Amino acid sequence: MKPEDFRESIIHEPSEFLAILERRLKTAGSSGRVSARARLLEKLSTCYQLVDSEFSKAEAFLRRIVELGGFHAELFKLEAGVEPGEVLKRVKALRRAAGNIYASSRSELKSARGERDAREAFRAGVGRLVSIYKRNRKTLSAIRKTALEFSRMPDVEGDLRVIIAGMPQAGKSTLISRLTNAKPEIGFYPFTTKNIIAGHLDVEPYGRIVLIDTPGILDRPMSERNPVEHRAVLAVKHLADALLFLIDPSPGKYYSLDEQLNVYRTVQNMLQGKPLKIVLNKADATPPGELEEACERVRREAGVEPLVISALTGLNLDALKNWLTGLLKTGTRGF
Template structure:
């Protein structure tokens, strides 16, 4: 998404663009008229560019759609985009109207000043919307890159070996991305297996403490993260070197099981220090048992991929078969949304008259 300029920045840029065109005119009256038209067109074009820089929220993957709604409210974003669409439509309209007035006026400079004042007033009316949309843009562009592929979300208390597990199983160095709900970075790792990619996600500050320690927004963020999980890997530390007693870890495990509708695989880490009966055993430090844990997780892959496909089919909105059949336009009359889809009119078939001389 491109940077969303303020009202003043849009006007400054539009005036400079119009002034260049005005400098090319030798006729002063014509120059003033063209200046008004150019300012209106420049403001319109910039506002339309801002609207088109935002995604169609209904078509976003569930994780990004929920995160956007949690952080800002999708309806609020749509209202601001609708306000920008309104301004785009009316700045061009006002510019054209004042051009017609200037042609009949004795003093086109007066009309030009009046036009500039009206256009500036309209753009300043949406300055709060522009600043809000730029804030949205700055946060959304920093969200972690969660791909739409088979995803294993890692849970467990801090220092149990979650990030170590991801580093052991990932094909490359895991990415540490910013996350709006924690000062720590979300860790995302990938492993390529044949033609497929497996994704591992650790969310510090979200799945590493009980519900009573999470605020309302963190609980919503947890719900969004659960939407991307095909399997949960919950890691225990029976040695308790992580700083949390085993009974506390097990209570968090039961809580996580109650929150999700996907398989929860439990693995006891630090097997080189101690063991825990009844759980898969591994040592991320020594690299022992890690691949066996991953193999157990992947036994759930076919079933979970099919379930995810069914869920996606239930919520997927119908889309046109050919992208070129849809034209995006500013929906300036609808304050609830910034854009709408309008099908192109079919072309009339061309009539071919046969050559009678042949």
């Protein structure tokens, strides 16, 4: 599903919605020569339609998240703090309750003996409809927040999805900007990348590689990771067909090789056997002796031959593209 497909499901901010409702109630039933009772019925209908429209959009959004599962369902839970299926049940119940309130209020208004009784039935009906909305503002705000989040995510559809992972400041954003059309924010402090960023690399005639830049992951237990790190973990678990793990061996590195290799092992376990390439970045800033020590350390502890590159100068980026193209040719897919 493309990110723009979520835009039609974005509901209003509760305060914005209540302001819209107030304006619509002022103008509803004001045209034409109709009875006071007919005007009240139109206003009541307007109120219900607006409330039902919000619940309907929320229900449609949650249905999509439940159907998609995986990455989308876990990201919803991360943002909202509750399973999307549970929220869907609640919204469906709220929608039914609003429908019942409207039906009973409309019946009371139509059967009212006089204008005074009709107005009382109208006020009670609108009050109950607005109340059911207000009491669930927190839930509706969480739904809006996550729908906005999904609508702003990059398009990750392609023939091969490759996650670029590593600790903060390993050079992930610089690498994706050199290999693709992506323009991530590149900074000199940890967690510059706070969201998932995607860039596309078209390899004719084989197809499209999607490179996904993720926030940095720190060497600490899952329970201690912040929401930014959890986004990266979810991307590795659910979006990766293959993965590039960047290590910074330079003297100016933010994190030790011990810490970086610990995170590598964590990521490796998440991949469940999918293709993985360890990439030693920043060769331009690392003395040859220290670079070789880092390579030997990777060989010894990870049991693989790392690829040495410099995302900044372009060193060995062609070799990296060749590895990615090889995966695309062989039809590597994670699903």
